[in-house]
Amino acid sequence: MNEGRKEIIQIVFVLVAFVFLIKLFFIQVVDDRYAQLANSNAILRQIDYPVRGLIYDRNGKLLVYNTPEFDLQIIQREVKNLDSAKFCEVFSMTPAGLRQSFKELKAKKEYSPVKPTIFLTKLSARDFAKIEDNIDEFPGFYIQARTTRAYNAQAAANAIGYVSEISKTKLERDKTGIYKQGDYIGQSGIEAFYEQYLRGTRGVRFKLRNVDGIEKGSFRDGEMDTLSTPGQDITSTIDLELQKYGEFLLKGKSGSIIAIEPKTGEILSMVSGPSYDPTLLTGKNYSSNFVLISNDTNKPLFNRPLMAQYRPGSIFKIAQAMVALQEGVITPETRIRCDRSIIDCHGPHTNEDLRGAITNSCNPYFWGVLRRMLNQGKSNNPFDDTRVGLAEWNKHMSSFGFGTRLGIDLPNEKRGLVPSPAYYDRAYGGRPWKFSNIYSIAIGEGENLVVPLQMANFAATVANKGYYITPHLVKAIGPSGKPLPAYVEKHFTTIDSAYFRVARDAMERVVEAGTAQYRAKLKDVIVCGKTGTVQNEPRPDHSVFIAFAPKENPTIAISVYVEFSGQGGRAAASIASLMIEKYLYGATKRPQIEEYVLKGKFL
Structure with a gap:
C-alpha cells in the first residue's frame, strides 16, 4: 500500500517538474516578451x-x-x-x-x-x-x-x-x-x-x-x-535649364512638351502641364497637401506626356507616307488631286506630289494614299482586301512604337492605339467593314490614339533615318556611369532608310514654306517639322507639332501638345521652336514669339 503511494507521489513530482520545464522553455526560448521586458529599460x-x-x-x-x-x-x-x-x-x-x-x-x-x-x-x-x-x-x-x-x-x-x-x-x-x-x-x-x-x-x-x-x-x-x-x-538625362524654360512656356496651359536627344534616346525635357510644386509633398503637411493636389480639377499629378492619349492629327501623315512608300503604292513623285468633295482640306493647293502634300498637309492626298495602301487588289472581296491591307499597315505603324508601350523608365505609360482588323471586328460586332468605314485614320483622326512620348520618339526616329533608342530619363546609376541595358539598344522600323530622306525633306519644307513657316522657322538652323490640328469636338482643337533640328546630325527632337489651342502652327509650333532655340543657343533670339506664347491667345 505504502509502495503504491510512494510511486504516485514520485509521478506527481515528475509531472510538476516537467510542466515547469516546459513553461521555462517557452519563457526563455519561444516567447521573447520577457526578454524584452528585461532589456527594454537598459537597451x-x-x-x-x-x-x-x-x-x-x-x-x-x-x-x-x-x-x-x-x-x-x-x-x-x-x-x-x-x-x-x-x-x-x-x-x-x-x-x-x-x-x-x-x-x-x-x-x-x-x-x-x-x-x-x-x-x-x-x-x-x-x-x-x-x-x-x-x-x-x-x-x-x-x-x-x-x-x-x-x-x-x-x-x-x-x-x-x-x-x-x-x-x-x-x-x-x-x-x-x-x-x-x-x-x-x-x-x-x-x-x-x-x-x-x-x-x-x-x-x-x-x-x-x-x-x-x-x-x-x-x-x-x-x-x-x-x-x-x-x-x-x-x-x-534632364537639362534643368531647358526643363525650367519649358515649364515657363507651358504655364497656365494644359498639355505637354517632350524633347529627346535622337542618337541616345535621352529625354532632355519632359513637361506636363499643369504640374505641382514638389516641395509640397514633403514634411508633416504631406497628407493635407496631397489631398489638395489630388483633388485639383486640373489634374497636376496626371503625367500627360505618358498618360494622355490623343488623336495624332496631321503629324501622322509622315508615318502614312513612309508606310505607303515601303509598300510601293506611291513614289515621292506621285500626285493626287486635292478633291475636297471627298474630304475637307485647307490652304491653296491643287495637285501636289508627296513632298508638296506633306508641306500643305493635304487631306485628300492622304485619303488617296491610305486607300491605295489598304486596297491593293490582293483579294477580289473588297472587305477581305481591306483586312489584308490594314494588317500590313498595322505592322509597319507598330514598328514606329505606336500602339504599344515604348518602355520608358517611368511607371504608368499608356499604349495609345493603332487599329487592327481584330479591333474593327470587335467594334463592328462581326459585321463587315472596309476602307470607306475607316478612312479617317488616314489623316490621324478616327480611332488612332497616341501619347505625346510616342510622337517625340517618332520625330527622333525620322531624325535617325529609321531607328530609335527607347526614351529614358536616367543617364547613369551610381558609379557605373551607365544607364540600364534596355536603354542603349537600337530598335529599327520596317521602313527602308531611303524613305526617311523623303520625310526629312518634306518636313524641312513644312517649316520653310508650309504650315509652320511663320513661327517655327529659325534663321541660323534648319528645322524639320510637321504641324497637326487635332479635332476635339465640341471643344476647341488641340495644337500639335513635332520637329527635330538641325537637319543634319540632329541633336534635339521634340513633340508639343497644347490642349484647346487650335492650329498646330500657332501654340505648339511656337513653343517647340523656342525650346529648340533655348537648347541650341541658350536663349531665344525671337522675343516676340516668346511674348506671343506667354499671352496665350491662340484662337
Whole structure:
C-alpha cells in the first residue's frame, strides 16, 4: 500500500517538474516578451535609416537631395506621470490632438507597449531644435533621426516623382521583406522606377541607457550594430535649364512638351502641364497637401506626356507616307488631286506630289494614299482586301512604337492605339467593314490614339533615318556611369532608310514654306517639322507639332501638345521652336514669339 503511494507521489513530482520545464522553455526560448521586458529599460534599439541616393541633371546640377527629419517614438510602458500640458506646449499640440494620437497609437498593427512605436512623424529640423532641450522631461519618448527629400528647383515634378511612407497595401504586397511600416518609398516618377537603386539598406543600433532613460553609449561597443548602406546617386538625362524654360512656356496651359536627344534616346525635357510644386509633398503637411493636389480639377499629378492619349492629327501623315512608300503604292513623285468633295482640306493647293502634300498637309492626298495602301487588289472581296491591307499597315505603324508601350523608365505609360482588323471586328460586332468605314485614320483622326512620348520618339526616329533608342530619363546609376541595358539598344522600323530622306525633306519644307513657316522657322538652323490640328469636338482643337533640328546630325527632337489651342502652327509650333532655340543657343533670339506664347491667345 505504502509502495503504491510512494510511486504516485514520485509521478506527481515528475509531472510538476516537467510542466515547469516546459513553461521555462517557452519563457526563455519561444516567447521573447520577457526578454524584452528585461532589456527594454537598459537597451534601446534604434533604426539606422539609409541616406537615399541623390538625383542630378545631365550637367551635374543637383536636383534632389536629403534634409534631416525626425520621428518621435514612444515606449508606452516607460511613460510615467506625463505632463500633458507641457507636452502639448512643446510639441504644439492641442489636448484633443494628444488624446487622438494615443488612440491612433494603440490601433497600429506594430504597436507594443514594450517596444518603440512611432508617435509623431515628420518633425523638421526646426521642430527638433525646439524640443531637444525638453525631451528628457518626457520619459518613454525618444527621437528617431531620418531624412526626407528636398529640391533645388521647383521643376520636373512629374518626371522625378515623390517619396512618402509605404502604404499598408504595398507593404502587404511586398514579398521581399525589405520594407517595414513607416519606411519611405518612391511613389511615382524616377523615385518609383529606380527605387531599388535609390533606397539603400537599413541598419540598426543598440544604445545603453541608465535608469533615467539617458543614453550611456553603444551596447557591447557596437558589436551588434549594423550600419546602413546609402542609396546610389543617379544622373538624369534632364537639362534643368531647358526643363525650367519649358515649364515657363507651358504655364497656365494644359498639355505637354517632350524633347529627346535622337542618337541616345535621352529625354532632355519632359513637361506636363499643369504640374505641382514638389516641395509640397514633403514634411508633416504631406497628407493635407496631397489631398489638395489630388483633388485639383486640373489634374497636376496626371503625367500627360505618358498618360494622355490623343488623336495624332496631321503629324501622322509622315508615318502614312513612309508606310505607303515601303509598300510601293506611291513614289515621292506621285500626285493626287486635292478633291475636297471627298474630304475637307485647307490652304491653296491643287495637285501636289508627296513632298508638296506633306508641306500643305493635304487631306485628300492622304485619303488617296491610305486607300491605295489598304486596297491593293490582293483579294477580289473588297472587305477581305481591306483586312489584308490594314494588317500590313498595322505592322509597319507598330514598328514606329505606336500602339504599344515604348518602355520608358517611368511607371504608368499608356499604349495609345493603332487599329487592327481584330479591333474593327470587335467594334463592328462581326459585321463587315472596309476602307470607306475607316478612312479617317488616314489623316490621324478616327480611332488612332497616341501619347505625346510616342510622337517625340517618332520625330527622333525620322531624325535617325529609321531607328530609335527607347526614351529614358536616367543617364547613369551610381558609379557605373551607365544607364540600364534596355536603354542603349537600337530598335529599327520596317521602313527602308531611303524613305526617311523623303520625310526629312518634306518636313524641312513644312517649316520653310508650309504650315509652320511663320513661327517655327529659325534663321541660323534648319528645322524639320510637321504641324497637326487635332479635332476635339465640341471643344476647341488641340495644337500639335513635332520637329527635330538641325537637319543634319540632329541633336534635339521634340513633340508639343497644347490642349484647346487650335492650329498646330500657332501654340505648339511656337513653343517647340523656342525650346529648340533655348537648347541650341541658350536663349531665344525671337522675343516676340516668346511674348506671343506667354499671352496665350491662340484662337
